[in-house]
Amino acid sequence: MRSENQSEMQCVECEGLLAEAIDGGLHGTTLAAFEAHQQSCPACRTMVEEATAGLHWLKGLDEVEPPRHLVHNILAQTIGALPSEHAVVSPRGEGWLDKVKGRLAPIFAPVATPRFAMSFGMAFFSITLLLSIAGLHLSDLRRLDLSSKGIAKTYSSTQARVIRYYDNLRLVYEIESRVRDLRRVAAPEKQQPEEPAPKTQPKSDNQQDKNRTNQNYSRDANQPELAASPAGNEPGMKDLTNQARLNRRIA
Amino acid sequence: MDDIQAVNALVRRCVTGDAAAWQEIVQQYHRRIYNLCYRFSGSPDDAADLTQEVFIKMYRTLSTFDTTRASFMTWVTTVTRNLLVDHFRKGKYDRITDSLEATPGNQDDGLSLAEKLEDHSAGPEARMRSQEAQKLVHQALRKLSPELREAVILRDLQDMDYKDIALVLKVPEGTVKSRINRGRTELARLLQRSYRQVS
Numbered sequence A: 001m002r003s004e005n006q007s008e009m010q011c012v013e014c015e016g017l018l019a020e021a022i023d024g025g026l027h028g029t030t031l032a033a034f035e036a037h038q039q040s041c042p043a044c045r046t047m048v049e050e051a052t053a054g055l056h057w058l059k060g061l062d063e064v065e066p067p068r069h070l071v072h073n074i075l076a077q078t079i080g081a082l083p084s085e086h087a088v089v090s091p092r093g094e095g096w097l098d099k100v101k102g103r104l105a106p107i108f109a110p111v112a113t114p115r116f117a118m119s120f121g122m123a124f125f126s127i128t129l130l131l132s133i134a135g136l137h138l139s140d141l142r143r144l145d146l147s148s149k150g151i152a153k154t155y156s157s158t159q160a161r162v163i164r165y166y167d168n169l170r171l172v173y174e175i176e177s178r179v180r181d182l183r184r185v186a187a188p189e190k191q192q193p194e195e196p197a198p199k200t201q202p203k204s205d206n207q208q209d210k211n212r213t214n215q216n217y218s219r220d221a222n223q224p225e226l227a228a229s230p231a232g233n234e235p236g237m238k239d240l241t242n243q244a245r246l247n248r249r250i251a
Numbered sequence B: 001m002d003d004i005q006a007v008n009a010l011v012r013r014c015v016t017g018d019a020a021a022w023q024e025i026v027q028q029y030h031r032r033i034y035n036l037c038y039r040f041s042g043s044p045d046d047a048a049d050l051t052q053e054v055f056i057k058m059y060r061t062l063s064t065f066d067t068t069r070a071s072f073m074t075w076v077t078t079v080t081r082n083l084l085v086d087h088f089r090k091g092k093y094d095r096i097t098d099s100l101e102a103t104p105g106n107q108d109d110g111l112s113l114a115e116k117l118e119d120h121s122a123g124p125e126a127r128m129r130s131q132e133a134q135k136l137v138h139q140a141l142r143k144l145s146p147e148l149r150e151a152v153i154l155r156d157l158q159d160m161d162y163k164d165i166a167l168v169l170k171v172p173e174g175t176v177k178s179r180i181n182r183g184r185t186e187l188a189r190l191l192q193r194s195y196r197q198v199s
């Protein structure tokens, strides 16, 4: 009604609507009246500009990560107990997977936070990298949302976290078994399951071969020399001793 | 709303002594409370101490939470805010030492404050600038009066609506909006002023 005459909006009114205007809460005639006042009032225009800038800077502030032991400490100080997941122990593996799981362990700790989810993400990123270098393709990894936001979301509720934990555990086993398969395929004759999976990367293998042949070549090059001296000397020595005997006889 | 019902059910379980339910509440709310305390106090250590205090207080007073009066989120925020006010009155967190004006001069990256504040794109360099901007905005926030600071934190960082903020601060909605305006404007001026000093 008032807005029929837009010029009626006063600076005080405008200021009262400022928060809603910036937050997108103004509509229709009120918004039109507010905008009309902006056109004619530089003071209010500046106010809107400043408040908008302030809002944008505040919105640019990220959520910060609480300290790792915060939840643990809170529970210890209230119910005086550790979170129930604390009892969950990650099973033993072998080889480098142990190391990876060592890095994953913090995620399964009671104070799991997205920061650890991040390092978890990084750990799995390394696994993907390793396996793709090794020529393995894991479609399972695609299913995992490894972005920090996705993981943060996942970790927001205990239930989801527990489910994800088992999911990840299964994935670890899957990777583990695939690596074992890879070893079997790569080295079927050699019965050496304890050795790490051989690299199938062509470049490094060729280089190793070259090194090996180089070593062989150098060995071959040395051997004739070493073999030649006693073999060549022996008859010479015999000749010398024979010659000496002959000389003595002559003398 | 399902969410509200679920939270209220969780609180009821807590009151009957269900430790798992309490654990769930701690998991769900500690980030939010920690961030509120961090942005208000300005210090990560103080924020951690305050967050623990908030939960201890919540644990003791959980039975006083009235589902008919406010949402659990509003109640939790009120408990936190009251504690922050108590501590602020005691002068515990009234020691703003670093000067906003001094900060840009310490940087040797040759970037103007405007450049530091602008970015939101990806890339490590941009992210670094963004971190610098975050620091500056965080420091500017600490220069606001507690009334304006809490208003913009609740609105722009905790995404609460005016009505709930009015409940938490126990002031009329009009006052809430006015404080939000002044808080945003003053923050912009603080950052703008140091920008003019730098450039």
Ligand SMILES: [Zn+2]
Pocket (backbone or CB within 6 Å): A010, A011, A012, A014, A037, A041, A043, A044, A045
């Ligand atoms: Zn005006």
